Amino acid sequence: MGLISGLALGLQTAVTLEALVFCFLGVTTGMFIGVLPGIGPLAAVAMILPVTYHLEPTVALIMLAGIFYGAQYGGSTASILLNLPGTSTTAVTAIDGYPMAQQGRAGVALFITTLSSFIGGCFAIVLLMSFAPALGTLALKFSSAEYFSVMLLGLIAAATMSLGNPIKGVASVVAGLMLAMVGMDTTSGTLRYTFGILELQDGLSLVAMAMGLFGVAEILKNAGTPERDTSKLQSVRLRDLLPTRQDLGQCWKPTLRGATIGSFIGVLPGAGPTLAAFLAYAMEKRVARDPSRFGKGAIEGISAPEAANNASTQAAFIPTLALGIPGDAGMAVLLGAMMIHGIQPHAEFFTLHAGLFWGLVVSFWIGNVMLLFLNIPLIGLWVRILTIPKRMLFPSVIFFICVGVYSVNNNPFDVLMVIIFGLVGYVMNAFQYPTAPLLMGFILGPMIEQHFRRALLFSRGDYTTFVDRPISAGFLAASALLLIVMVLPVIKRWGRKG
């Protein structure tokens, strides 16, 4: 399907009253959750999930997707005003955003981050429109061997490209794959790791796992700490927002560089917006004529990472929709939500669900424009959200998580699983094991095993099938290279110390 006819189809799908209302609801919720430190977009998905059962899948997805990119816009508000990232993806924005606020330029910083997010988002949507269907066509030629290899690459990227010790990341991915083995094995019908519990025969619940690892664990981390100090919160007036011509001149190039880095990272399966923002910041510091300005309120230090994290969130839809391989942990949950609605993304997604794909793309444009207008004139309101105390916020979020998870199967068993994964996530965070790779492993586990077994079945047990096929061999080589490049420095550093 061509670009023009696709967009026309998308307009038909996304410009209905229902779709517009739920797109608005999604981006507003995302924005709201993004502003609040301590809860991320994944918790917001749990709150919204029960609402989506009553919707058409397209509308449901438009709303759920809105939460993710909405959160990228909102996250910078707390970073700039309180030096506390609203979501982990905007942590880097605080480095230069908070000094700007101290210099009385909070309004300008908020305006620039919104604008950069918008430009980054648009950049990635153009890529999504141009390349995702093409990638889908290419993927039609994929057999199980290719799928196995590309998933392996995704998992290794997810494991090693998170911040921190990459060996812990790999351990986390492997643990996720192992948890994915719970339930009935689709090939042989064997029940694995069910411990005689009936509810485990269908496997562990993705929603329960995501809510435990990201929703509850985040709250446990911040619960019982002193209340945020919001007394220094400045009120931001509309006329404070306008940047000077010099500001704009300084930040348009970093914004475009950030958008490019973000899109690239977003397309890589497994590498998410947090990494994109950090890389974009590091890049700006390197190319800057005077790197010492960074950390003291350099405007490039906020525009590049903000463009990058939003671009990455939107670009992550490319592998998610074209290959069914989630671009990051957020996409993994979205993929799970799609499966609940009976949509399985794969190579034929673009022909079978053309209306859904183009509707989603058009809704991204609409949602980004909504956020632009929502964010800037209402900035005073968003700032006030930061004063909601934790003692009100945290119980409410837990309440929504409980009801949301219960509603998936109308069964309290999944809520019990949330407790276990909440505790696991809390302990993993405390010991600095990343939790996002665990979720990625869990999502891809059943698929990667199935493709591995199917590839061997086709090749009559010949393992060389994975390297004989050129595309598969390419992915495997890339996986090996990535693993060596990321893990070798850690081992070297350790060797020197010992």
Added chain:
Amino acid sequence: MRFKRNEVFAALAMMGFGLLWLWIGLGYSWGNSVRIGAGVFPVALSIILIGLCLGLVIMARGVERRPLGIRFRPVALILGGILFWALTVDVLGFVPASAIMLAMCAFAERESTWFSTVALVIFLCVFGYAVFIVALKIPLSVLGG
């Protein structure tokens, strides 16, 4: 030689999970090279995990720098609240289970007062009833039964 105790503990806990999965996994069918069985993936993954954990233990040489900072009171109250909700929502009903769960979570924060907690409970129970039970028709009973 000194080891970072936290790191070793975490790696050993992870290894315990690997050993459990390995032990159970060895009981599943191995299959043949064309049709590999249900046991191959779990066993292979368990062995990889155990190996990685051994590596992490060996690499944990050095002196601890950072305290863990685990707070038991809020963690116990919040997880206890969710546990209470899960166990009683079908018995006591949505409103009583939610009220007690919300109160437990609220008192995980030291700044909570009785007044703020009661206000929160009333607001969320009414809101939850209207949205989840009336509008979204989630099959939860309001009061037990």
